[in-house]
Structure formats: C-alpha cells, structure tokens
Amino acid sequence: MGSLLGDWPSFDPHNFSQLRPADPTAQPSKLTPVTYHPIHNRTIPPPNQVITTESKNILLRQFYQKSEEQLRPKTKRAASESLMPEHSCKQPRGLNSDV
C-alpha cells in the first residue's frame, strides 16, 4: 500500500484490494495491508450503547452547568482543591500499557 497511507494495519486483509498503486513497479505483496486485531478491550463501546442527539441545546446545557456550580456548596478546602483539576484529565495507565 505504501505511499500516503503509510504502513498502517487494517482489520481485514481483504480491504484495499481494489487499490492500484500509482507506481507500477510496486511489489504485489505490499498491496495486502498488515492485519491487526486488538488484544485489549479498552476501545470496545459499552454494551447497549445508543447514540442520540442531546435533547437540551447548548445554551440550556450552559445554564444547567452554571446552576450546578452555583448550587454546589463551597467548602473551605476550595483553595486546595483547585490545584487538583489540572491533573484530573490524566488517567493512570493500565498494566498493559504498551498496547
């Protein structure tokens, strides 16, 4: 497959079989992409997942979000808690961290 798509793997070896490379001297073996099957299940969608449009529009979502902030009781530890948020987006890696 070479060229623009690089050597990225594909799930199904029969994909891209119709693709003819621009370079006529390319070896036929490169026309079949490398096959890859994931061995972890971190990327599988949760069962019974249904994707729908959020019924509240963005303006209402903003109102609700601000309202939650206003009504959440603020404690004296608020100052120290504010140091945490910048790290909360990072999650610890699992044991199989090199996949």
Added chain:
Amino acid sequence: MFRSNNLTARIFERQILTPRPGTSINLFRHFYENVCPSHTVYDIDCPDLSFRKFTDDGQFLIGFSRNHQDLVVYRPSWLNYSCKGECPYSLDLPPKARRFDSFFRHLFTISLASANEFICKDFFLYVDPYRFGLFATSTAQVNDNVASADGAIHGVPSIEKITFHLVRLDDGVVLDEKAFYNDFVNLAHSTGAFLYDDLLCIVSLRYQTIHILQIRESGNLVEVRRIGPYCQEDDELFLQSHAQVSPGSSFLPGIKQRLLSFIFRKTWNEEADQSMRVQHLKKKFYFHFQDYVDLIIWKAQFLDRHHLLIKFGSVDGGVSRNTDQGLSFFAVYNMETTEVVTFYQNSSEEMYSFFERFYDFFNSVSRNTLHAQYISSHTNNSHALNQLLNIKSKSGSFSQFVKKMMMTIPYTCQSHSPSPYFDLSLFRYDDKLISAIDRHRHSTEHPIKFISLRQPNVVKFKIKPGVEGGGPDGGRAKKVSSFLFHPYLPLVLSIQQTYMQPTVVNLHFKR
C-alpha cells in the same frame, strides 16, 4: 463559492458544482446577489389599508383596514404580461404593472373586531406548519382608577377584553378564540406572546400569570398550563384542601416561591465559611427580600419545549416601552420539574457571555422551520460579530453596554424578516435606515443602498422610500417609513406615512 459574479456563469457552475456537505443552501443563496429588486413603481394604486407583513413562508400578505376592524389577506404573485413579436428588455412595462392586483391577489376580508373592539395592528404571529395566523383584538385601555381585582397587581393598566383569534389563512375561517377579561397583555410588536412550534405562551401582566397554550392541528387553542400563582396543575387543589390560611395572610405566588428558594440556596452556598453563612445570607438575601418579592414578570419566551426564560423587573418598567436600563433579572424555569434553573441580573457578565456566544438559541424555533435558520445574527455571522465587538469597545462603561444588550432578551418572536437581502453574508446596508427588524423608521431622502459584500464598490440595488420627485412639500414634513420584504421573492413594499397626508406605498421588484 461561485467563481464568477455573472448570473449565466453561475447557473452553468451550479450544474457541475458540488457544494461542501451541508452548505448547498448557503451557496445557492448567493444567487440573490444577481436577482435584486431593482425597479420601483412609485405610489402604487393600492387599497387604503395598513399592511402588516408578509408571512414567513411568503404565502400571504397581511393587512388591516383603517378602522382596525377587518383583516384583509392577499396572496403575493407576480406580474405576467406578454408582448407581440420581439420583446426588447428596454420595453416599458405595461400599464398593469402599476396596479396592485397584478402583484397581489385578494383572498378574503373578514371582520375580527366587533363594535367597541379594535384589532391590534402590531400583533401578528404566524403558525407555520398549519398556515394559521394569530391576531389580537382589544377594547380600550383603562389606565387610572383601575379597580383592583383578586390577584391583580397594582400599577398595571387594565383592558376590559383582549381576544386572541386563530384564523386559517387559506380561507379566512376563524378557528378558535381565547379571551382575557380585565387583564393586560403587552400586544405591541407581539412582545407579550411567544410561539414555539405549536406552543404559545402569553404573559398576563396584570395577574402575573404565564398561560401556555397549544395550537392543535384542528385549530383549537388548548390551555395546557398556567404558571404564576401555582406551578403544578394540582397545586391549587392541594392548597385549598390542606392549608388553613388565616384571613389576612396569603401564600406567595408559586413562581415567586421557586425563585426565592433558588436565590436562598445560591446565597447560602456562596459562602464557604459555615460560621459566616448566616451573616452573608442576611446581607445578600434578607436585606433585599422585599425587593425580590416585589419583582414582577415582564416578558417570557420558550428556550425549548420545557424551558422558559422569564424576565423579571419592577412594576414601573413592565408596561412602558421606554429604553430604561434599570435593574432587571432573568430566570430560566423548567416547566416539567417546576424548578428555577438559574437566575441572573441584567448586568451579569456571565449572561452577557451567553448572549455573545449563543444568541441564536434565544431565537428559538424548532429545527423544522428552514427560513429561520438563515437570519443573520452576531453568532452566525462574522461581520455582525465585528459590529458588536466594535460597539463593545467604543462603549464607555461595560456594564451599561451589557444592560443595553440585555434589553433584547427575551427575544421577540418572528420579529426578524427572513429575507435574504438582510443576510449579512450577502449584503451590507445601513442598519439605522433599514434592518430585518420590522419597526417604523424615520424616513430619509436618500435612497437606501444595498452593497454586495464580495464586491464592496458595487451597489446591487437601492430602495428609495420617498415619493418620486420628492413630494409636494419638498420633503420637509416628518415621514415615517416601514418596509415589508417578501421572504424569498425580490419584492419589497415600502410604506411611507406623513402626518396629515395620505400614505404612499411603493413597490420594488425585479423587472
């Protein structure tokens, strides 16, 4: 993007061009740069009516008789004529081009107001999917010595009877009526009502109630909910059967209770230090308690089918249309859970940031109505945003600027014309002289120019509102103009009213 400005070249391009996904309508609207109302018929001979507007789907032209009692509806069509042999473009238009009925076909005239009632000329809402029109008639307004009724607040005038009429515009049948007695609804420019899909909310200022009505396909106006003294449907029943209300005391109205409890919880949670909370509450809440209790509902709009945005203010400012920038408040109310979601003052910077970023969502219409998606605002158009930011930077005081911008919220439904000639991505125009909002303006002698955005030196068309030749008095008398743009045809009616002189109606269209 079309490569050429020429109409023929654009038509050929359209045959082969595939616009980017989702932008085909945006691209084809550029044809309006080529098709403009370039020709004017001055002082067209038309019936003496006060024309209100074209409906947003372009099917009807609404007018009222001079005595404010009859509704007159026309269907906009187009001039047809033929000529023998070769028809050079420079040929003059036939005499029938000067006739009103070449462009408008009279559909019906019905009488809406009985003897002592008058149609409110400013009020009109169009129910798009069913082609119904909502009109209002009222008796005279009583300002002084208003007899206080049970539940009515002081300081608001009273009208003996206000009736809302639902008319099927295809044939003029009055389908349903809803009357309010000894009440007051702000009918000017349809501010007291808001239409969202098939839901209508009417704000009764005198009784401080928001009536939610549903317009059924059969043409019935059904009252779904009444918010104000009570929030849930069975509140009244519950209170009457359980509460022993001693004479002289009364409960606060339901909506006021929800509002005060929200403000209480917010103020309570603002103070982190537990020991200071009571002090903070005293200062921020109890000190202003009576002011909060005295607030009245000014205006309301739907944000979606379950949420209302309600504007609260003092009794003085509710009725007057002046541009007073006093204190007012916004509350978002969820009709299903009967909770107040949020509460802001009109000078709030947070509320202003929503206004700046999400203004299109205040102009809330269901996603099914296509024409409303293309109304230019500072949220969907970079030129309008630049204009807003310019005003922001030039204004002396930021909080005054914020208060001024907040006067446009809640949005007044159907107040912007969907005509593509007001689209800021296509044309530039002086918005002090003309704009999408249908209001009367002081007339100017000079023609109003519409300049193409992409070709800044080219004036695409002009609208000269005056009488041809300047008029008999040389243009000294004060004139007021209003403009009615058809939503999609290059057809504009400009109406000029001069004190003590007959009204002049000009027709601008593409030859």
